[in-house]
Amino acid sequence: MSTTLADYTDDDPLAAPRNELAARLSRLAPTDGNHDTAIEQLHVSRATDTTQCKPTVYEPAIFVVAQGRKQALLDGEPYFYDPLHYLVVSVTLPVGGQIIEASAEKPFLGLRLSVDPRDVSALMLETDTRAVAANASIDRGLYSARSTAPLLDAVLRLLRLLDAPQDTAVLAPLAIREIYYRVLVGELGDRLRELATADSRADRVSRAIRILRTRYTESLRIDELAEAACMSASALHHHFKAVTAMSPLQFQKHLRLHEARRLMLALGLEANAAAHRVGYESASQFSREYKRLFGAPPKQEIDRLREAEIAA
Incomplete structure (x- = not known):
């Protein structure tokens, strides 16, 4: 998408909900990084600087941004999400992630709502959202689409529930279902319906x-x-x-490498031990493939990440 943040102003129809969304996310994420909330499926994030493109794994989720801009790269194709666009990831996907607009004055502020495709399937059965044919063509497992007033309204009502914990258990599931519904009936909702339609090729x-x-x-x-x-x-x-x-084998390789990286970074495992834990029989093959994906051999890349954490 070629639209940039300069393409909207504070007098557009969605300015008020975007401003409220930014204010609430700023309170929920007072420091850089990812933050959990009292609603298990809802996570918020903040960044005061841009980042390099980093390999990561996206789980099924809906991403909404109040301020700043981020992109997901899949097979070299960028999918932007910003105050004008939300991102939907309907299956687990290894991608490249990069924050491309953020500053200390105007930090990146966004949220991630985890999605269980089974919940989407159940919603489709209970509503008039159209299912797709079992032999329909298949698109990528992620897409970005234009944000709408009804979607932002549902997202805001979910966030407001964090100020009323006595209501959260009852009302949060309803707000989440409405967010799913708004995505399903949105401009590219057929992509999500396709993945959630039982026995379709995508399913x-x-x-x-x-x-x-x-x-x-x-x-x-x-x-x-x-x-x-x-x-x-x-x-x-x-x-x-x-x-x-x-391919399925390439996909499996990416999952193994990402998990090995997590084990080394979070648990302090040595490269050989992490490689064995995730299914590699050859340490040299693991090191080669790790460098190809992350840009440096395991120890060097993990040391660099730890130094960056200390500096932050």
Whole structure:
């Protein structure tokens, strides 16, 4: 998308809800980084500087931004989310993430609402949101779309509930369902419906992704994965790449490398131990593939991350 933050002004129709959203997120995220909230599915973030593009794994979620700008890169294609656009990730996806507009005066302020596709499927059954054909074409498992007044209104009502903890347990699920609904009926809601429609091609790919997500340490054969997804091996390979921009084996490799990185950074494991833990038999292969993804050998990259944390 070519729209920039200079393309809207404070007198546009969504200025008031955006300003309130920014104020609430600023209070919920007083420091840089990601912050949990009293609503389990809701997380908020703040950044006072731009970042380099970093490999990361996005789980199914809806991302809404009040201030600043961020992009997700999948197969070299950018998906922007900012005060004008929200981002939807409908399946687990290894992507590149980068904050491209942020400053101390106007920090990046955004929120992430985790999505369970099963909840979206249940909502589709209870409403008139149109399901897609089982043989519909498959698009990427993420997209950005124009923010709307009804969507921002639902998001704000969810945030306001954090000021009324006695109401949260009852009303938060209703606000979350409305957010799902607004996305489903939005301009690109068919993308989300496609992934949540039982036994569609995209749903079968989602099954394969869930298997890889939980069994990434195992040596899975493509035939075994295809059988679990009720597809031929060639069909799974083709449609999996349409959703994720990578093959199932490449996807599994990314999951392994990201988990190894987490184990080294959070638990202090040595590279060899982390490699073995996530399913690598060859330490040298692990080091080569780690460097290819993260730009440096394991120890060097982890040391750099720790130094950056200390400096911050």
